[in-house]
Amino acid sequence: xxxxxxxxxxxxxxxxxxxxxxxxxxxxxxxxxxxxxxxxxxxxxxxxxxxxxxxxxxxxxxxxxxxxxxxxxxxxxxxxxxxxxxxxxxxxxxxxxxxxxxxxxxxxxxxxxxxxxxxxxxxxxxxxxxxxxxxxxxxxxxxxxxxxxxxxxxxxxxxxxxxxxxxx
Amino acid sequence: xxxxxxxxxxxxxxxxxxxxxxxxxxxxxxxxxxxxxxxxxxxxxxxxxxxxxxxxxxxxxxxxxxxxxxxxxxxxxxxxxxxxxxxxxxxxxxxxxxxxxxxxxxxxxxxxxxxxxxxxxxxxxxxxxxxxxxxxxxxxxxxxxxxxxxxxxxxxxxxxxxxxxxxxxxxxxxxxxxxxxxxxxxxxxxxxxxxxxxxxxxxxxxxxxxxxxxxxxxxxxxxxxxxxxxxxxxxxxxxxxxxxxxxxxxxxxxxxxxxxxxxxxxxxxxxxxxxxxxxxxxxxxxxxxxxxxxxxxxxxxxxxxxxxxxxxxxxxxxxxxxxxxxxxxxxxxxxxxxxxxxxxxxxxxxxxxxxxxxxxxxxxxxxxxxxxxxxxxxxxxxxxxxxxxxxxxxxxxxxxxxxxxxxxxxxxxxxxxxxxxxxxxxxxxxxxxxxxxxxxxxxxxxxxxxxxxxxxxxxxxxxxxxxxxxxxxxxxxxxxxxxxxxxxxxxxxxxxxxxxxxxxxxxxxxxxxxxxxxxxxxxxxxxxxxxxxxxxxxxxxxxxxxxxxxxxxxxxxxxxxxxxxxxxxxxxxxxxxxxxxxxxxxxxxxxxxxxxxxxxxxxxxxxxxxxxxxxxxxxxxxxxxxxxxxxxxxxxxxxxxxxxxxxxxxxxxxxxxxxxxxxxx
Numbered sequence: 001x002x003x004x005x006x007x008x009x010x011x012x013x014x015x016x017x018x019x020x021x022x023x024x025x026x027x028x029x030x031x032x033x034x035x036x037x038x039x040x041x042x043x044x045x046x047x048x049x050x051x052x053x054x055x056x057x058x059x060x061x062x063x064x065x066x067x068x069x070x071x072x073x074x075x076x077x078x079x080x081x082x083x084x085x086x087x088x089x090x091x092x093x094x095x096x097x098x099x100x101x102x103x104x105x106x107x108x109x110x111x112x113x114x115x116x117x118x119x120x121x122x123x124x125x126x127x128x129x130x131x132x133x134x135x136x137x138x139x140x141x142x143x144x145x146x147x148x149x150x151x152x153x154x155x156x157x158x159x160x161x162x163x164x165x166x167x168x
Numbered sequence: 169x170x171x172x173x174x175x176x177x178x179x180x181x182x183x184x185x186x187x188x189x190x191x192x193x194x195x196x197x198x199x200x201x202x203x204x205x206x207x208x209x210x211x212x213x214x215x216x217x218x219x220x221x222x223x224x225x226x227x228x229x230x231x232x233x234x235x236x237x238x239x240x241x242x243x244x245x246x247x248x249x250x251x252x253x254x255x256x257x258x259x260x261x262x263x264x265x266x267x268x269x270x271x272x273x274x275x276x277x278x279x280x281x282x283x284x285x286x287x288x289x290x291x292x293x294x295x296x297x298x299x300x301x302x303x304x305x306x307x308x309x310x311x312x313x314x315x316x317x318x319x320x321x322x323x324x325x326x327x328x329x330x331x332x333x334x335x336x337x338x339x340x341x342x343x344x345x346x347x348x349x350x351x352x353x354x355x356x357x358x359x360x361x362x363x364x365x366x367x368x369x370x371x372x373x374x375x376x377x378x379x380x381x382x383x384x385x386x387x388x389x390x391x392x393x394x395x396x397x398x399x400x401x402x403x404x405x406x407x408x409x410x411x412x413x414x415x416x417x418x419x420x421x422x423x424x425x426x427x428x429x430x431x432x433x434x435x436x437x438x439x440x441x442x443x444x445x446x447x448x449x450x451x452x453x454x455x456x457x458x459x460x461x462x463x464x465x466x467x468x469x470x471x472x473x474x475x476x477x478x479x480x481x482x483x484x485x486x487x488x489x490x491x492x493x494x495x496x497x498x499x500x501x502x503x504x505x506x507x508x509x510x511x512x513x514x515x516x517x518x519x520x521x522x523x524x525x526x527x528x529x530x531x532x533x534x535x536x537x538x539x540x541x542x543x544x545x546x547x548x549x550x551x552x553x554x555x556x557x558x559x560x561x562x563x564x565x566x567x568x569x570x571x572x573x574x575x576x577x578x579x580x581x582x583x584x585x586x587x588x589x590x591x592x593x594x595x596x597x598x599x600x601x602x603x604x605x606x607x608x609x610x611x612x613x614x615x616x617x618x619x620x621x622x623x624x625x626x627x628x629x630x631x632x633x634x635x636x637x638x639x640x641x642x643x644x645x646x647x648x649x650x651x652x653x654x655x656x657x658x659x660x661x662x663x664x665x666x667x668x669x670x671x672x673x674x675x676x677x678x679x680x681x682x683x684x685x686x687x688x689x690x691x692x693x694x695x696x697x698x699x700x701x702x703x704x705x706x707x708x709x710x711x712x713x714x715x716x717x718x719x720x721x722x723x724x725x726x727x728x729x730x731x732x733x734x735x736x737x738x739x740x741x742x743x744x745x746x747x748x749x750x751x752x753x754x755x756x757x758x759x760x761x762x763x764x765x766x767x768x769x770x771x772x773x774x775x776x777x778x779x780x781x782x783x784x785x786x787x788x789x790x791x792x793x794x795x796x797x798x799x800x801x802x803x804x805x806x807x808x809x810x811x812x813x814x815x816x817x818x819x820x821x822x823x824x825x826x827x828x829x830x831x832x833x
Contacts, residue, residue: 002558002600003628004659006648031623033608034631034653054654061628061658088620 005063012062016102020064023098029091032056038082038092048075052082052092059095068103074111122161125153174205174300177233178292179224181215181240183270188213190274192285196239199289203296207231216246224250225257234259235299239267239292262305262750262812267295294821301817305750310791312398313500314338314741319390319680322350323723324505324715324730326372331734332503333381337741340497341376342404343386344676347451348373350507351716354434354531356538356545358723359586360618366450366540373452385495387457393502393683394773396792397710398746402497408490409457410466411444415485418454420446422477422486430462432542436532438550439542444477444486449540456485501710501737504684504694505730506676508716511566511573511669518636519565519667525551526645527637527665530583537590547594549663551643556663558600559591560647562634567670568606575691577670578720581609584668585622592625602660604630604649612722630658637665671720684711685771693719704733709748709794712736751795751812753788759807760785766799766808775799 003012021027036053044050050072058067067073073096082092104110120129129150133140142149178200182188193211200209208231212220215238227233236259238250243266251261269288277284316332318325321343329339341348352358353373355365376382385404392403426442434441434448443462446454460466464474465488478486510531513521521527526549528536539545549556561584567577588601603622608629610619623629634647646661673692674680681688686706687695694717697705705712714730715721721729740746753766753774762784767775774792777784786799786808800808800815809815 002661003602006657006659027624027626031620033619033623033629036653057651057653061654 003061005066008066010063010066013065014062016064016068017059017062020059020095020098020102023101024094028089029094030056030060031088032060032086032090033088035087037085037087041081041085043077043079043081044075047077048072050075052076052096055092055095055099056090059099064099064102067099068106068108071111073099073103074114118165122158123152124150125157126150172234174235175207175231175233176203176205176235176237176296176299177224177227177231178203178206178209178237178296179215179220179239180209180211180269180288180292181220181238182211182213183241183274184213187240187269187274190278190281190284191269191288192281195285196269196288196292200237200239200292200296203293205235205300206296207233215240216249221249221253225253228254228257228259234263235302236264237267237292237295237299238264239269239288239295241270242266242268242272260304263299263302265295265299265302267291290825293824297820297824298817301814301820303811303814305811307747308750308752308790309745309747310398311745312741312743313400313498314744315340315497315499316737316741317342317390317400317402317497317499317502318505319502320350320505320507320715320717321345321348321376321384321386322505322507322715322726323352323369323372324507324717324726325350325503326369326376327727327730328503328505328714328734328737329382330372330375330379331731332737333379335734335738335742337381337738339379339382340402340404340499341382341384342388342390343384344389345447346387346409346455346457347447347453348376348384348386349448349451351531352723353448353450354436354534354538356534356541357586357590359582360612360614362586362589370450370452373450377452384453386453388495390680390683391494396772396774396794397708397748398500398741399791400499400502400710402499402502404495404497406493406495408460408492409455410460410463410486410488410490411456411458412485412487412490413453413455415483416455417483417485418446418451418456419482420456421480421482422456425476425480427474427476428462428464430459435542436529436535438532438535458486500741501712502684503712503714503733503737504680504686504706504717505714505733506674506680506717508671508693508720509674511577511672513565513667513669515572516565519562519665520637520639520645521667524637524639524645524665525549526643526663527667529667529669530580530587531669533587533666537587537594545594547591547664552663554663555595556599558602558660558662559588559595559664559666560602560604560660560662561588561666561668562637563603563605563608563668564633565667565669566672573670573672573691575670575720576609577668578609579722580668580670581605582612582615582618582722584666585610585618585627587666588627589618589622589625592627597626601627602630602662603627604633604660606633612724630660632658634660671716674717677717680717684708686711686713689719691719693717704729704736710740748791749795751810752790752793753795753797753799753808753810755786755788756807756809757785759805760803761805761807762786763804765802765804769798769802771796771798 038052076096180193180197197209197211247266250264254264255261273284273288315338318329318341329341333339352369358365387409388404388406391405394401422444423442426444428443429440431437432439432441444458446456535541536543566572610616630651631653632649632651634649637647650657685708689695694713696703697707712733714733715726762777766786772792772794774789776787778787797810800810
């Protein structure tokens with residue numbers, strides 16, 4: 001191998017890179033020239049630590065293992081600003097999604113919030129199932145607002161959902 | 169004009185707010201009216217505009233003005249405009265005096281309007297003092313030779329020669345090498361189209377070789393230049409090639425039998441040629457030449473040595489008795505197209521060029537990538553002869569580097585992109601290709617698209633320049649580079665490192681610049697007369713510039729500049745005569761003792777000493793004089809003066825510079 005990251009001693013993983021690129025259906029979404037506009041406007045950079053231009057560059061250089069293991073992958077809030085504004089029509093968002101899928105495949109530890117979302121879908125069939133709603137300092141439950149209770153999903157949904165997850 | 173009353177009109181230009189924003193133009197005009205001989209003084213927004221010029225012309229007629237002072241921008245901008253306007257109104261154009269209120273007053277003194285206005289008044293006062301003494305002058309007409317000398321047979325010289333020859337001028341194309349073609353002949357493909365360089369160049373070379381209006385002088389150098397615009401006398405030294413050009417048929421039988429192996433410079437010394445050789449397969453003229461530094465017979469100077477080429481040549485073209493030839497030419501214009509050199513990276517110890525065989529220059533890469541090159545177009549490591557698994561390109565070598573050349577070489581990025589793309593095509597997907605760059609400059613037409621294409625081809629662009637290149641025990645190369653996009657220190661291993669060496673001033677420019685009186689800019693390249701408005705000419709009249717001798721540029725820009733410069737030469741010479749400015753030295757023979765000081769100083773050989781009665785006197789060769797004024801300043805008896813810049817005129821200006829003398833002059 002002709003490349004080493006001397007800070008982490010990481011080496012490129014070109015096989016995994018090929019997998020990511022095939023998920024992205026080519027190189028258009030990673031054809032980045034590092035103007036760093038995406039990071040300048042990244043919602044998650046301001047809240048957390050995601051630098052979308054680094055995701056693009058590291059994916060190109062083949063440092064996929066590092067990305068897959070990294071927490072920053074999960075900080076993307078999917079606001080899609082990076083896609084809208086990229087002058088080269090690259091997409092850090094799509095790269096991140098492809099990497100998340102790879103992470104799931106590798107059974108990397110996925111942040112709790114994501115797991116919670118999955119179990120919520122499993123239990124309720126909804127990604128966001130609010131039992132209580134806050135307004136100012138007061139909280140209201142669904143009953144007081146005369147909303148129906150959130151019940152269980154239709155029969156057979158859970159089996160289908162789990163099957164779909166496994167297939168992925 | 170002594171008998172005639174001097175009537176001066178003074179015109180103060182606002183130049184929008186360029187002048188009027190700082191200088192109180194109304195006050196300046198009011199003041200000008202108080203000066204003696206001034207009949208009227210006006211101010212106006214744009215004197216150079218049509219209404220502005222018309223105002224001056226009407227005043228000349230109505231008030232019988234015979235001197236005009238215009239306080240405006242630099243005479244470099246509009247002196248010609250106002251002279252023409254005056255001429256149209258029937259006034260001799262040399263009776264117009266320009267006072268520079270913009271570059272000399274409003275721009276440098278923007279914050280001090282009152283002082284600026286005072287300075288403007290003083291300059292106008294001085295301009296009026298000089299205007300009083302201006303003399304009638306006439307332009308000088310001289311006949312011109314409708315012939316051109318083109319120095320350098322690269323793509324610039326080739327293109328310009330063809331254009332001028334097609335326009336009907338006789339062209340002498342002088343090339344130092346045995347063949348024309350220049351740098352472009354050495355290239356494999358050209359960016360951003362990936363055209364084969366030879367395929368697009370060689371048809372033009374052939375055209376040059378057979379054009380009836382072009383005389384091709386290869387293996388030749390310009391030895392001396394005399395004369396002036398329209399009438400240059402040039403001496404060309406045609407070196408002996410020891411082969412009769414008119415007999416040689418280019419069969420290369422001699423090359424096959426020659427026993428002396430010589431490093432092949434055309435192939436950047438990657439291969440060997442013979443002491444008798446043809447520079448490259450498509451050479452024009454396709455004529456062999458013998459290198460006297462290597463040929464056994466010529467080196468030893470013995471008639472009985474070797475002579476194998478002589479025996480084998482059926483055309484009887486080999487001629488060991490050939491002598492260098494001096495050729496005298498008369499030409500009207502000169503076009504310099506001598507090209508540039510390539511930076512010698514061995515000056516940069518950190519990259520190991522010259523020590524590590526696998527560190528190569530970009531021009532060397534061209535040769536190993538070229539199908540007619542030493543490897544037959546196979547990209548291989550010079551050390552192992554094997555295909556590389558990893559290639560790295562390093563940008564800005566010797567360029568954008570204050571230790572060597574401060575300028576951007578303008579082609580290094582695109583050359584590396586092209587070479588990386590060629591390497592990907594020839595070596596396949598599995599080879600790792602890195603381009604370490606500072607700023608990737610892909611500014612030309614279709615060049616940004618070319619850059620994107622390179623990224624599409626999985627070429628890794630690393631934002632950062634390595635500090636040095638090192639070698640492992642097994643001979644392979646590696647370097648560390650800090651990638652600033654991701655803030656990581658990367659270690660890159662490469663079997664070949666290609667240095668993007670920039671274009672540098674040709675070593676011949678020292679002698680060429682002096683010989684043709686062509687100035688040099690701070691970067692060492694030949695200096696154009698004006699960076700925006702006169703980019704195709706040197707500051708010497710009749711000497712034009714094309715291609716990389718004027719500054720680094722790519723092939724499209726070179727060809728465009730060559731065609732442009734050719735058009736300028738045609739424009740200059742097509743009428744058969746030209747008008748020269750009368751700003752020339754004149755000798756008052758009554759005061760001249762023929763002391764020879766002026767002649768010995770004149771840089772343009774425009775002074776001669778001729779007998780006069782019992783003594784002698786200096787005489788100006790009008791057409792050669794450039795009006796530089798050295799002679800006038802040096803003349804011990806004040807016998808020489810420069811028209812339009814006489815001592816009387818200048819001293820009158822100096823006298824009123826600090827205060828207006830009482831009662832005027």
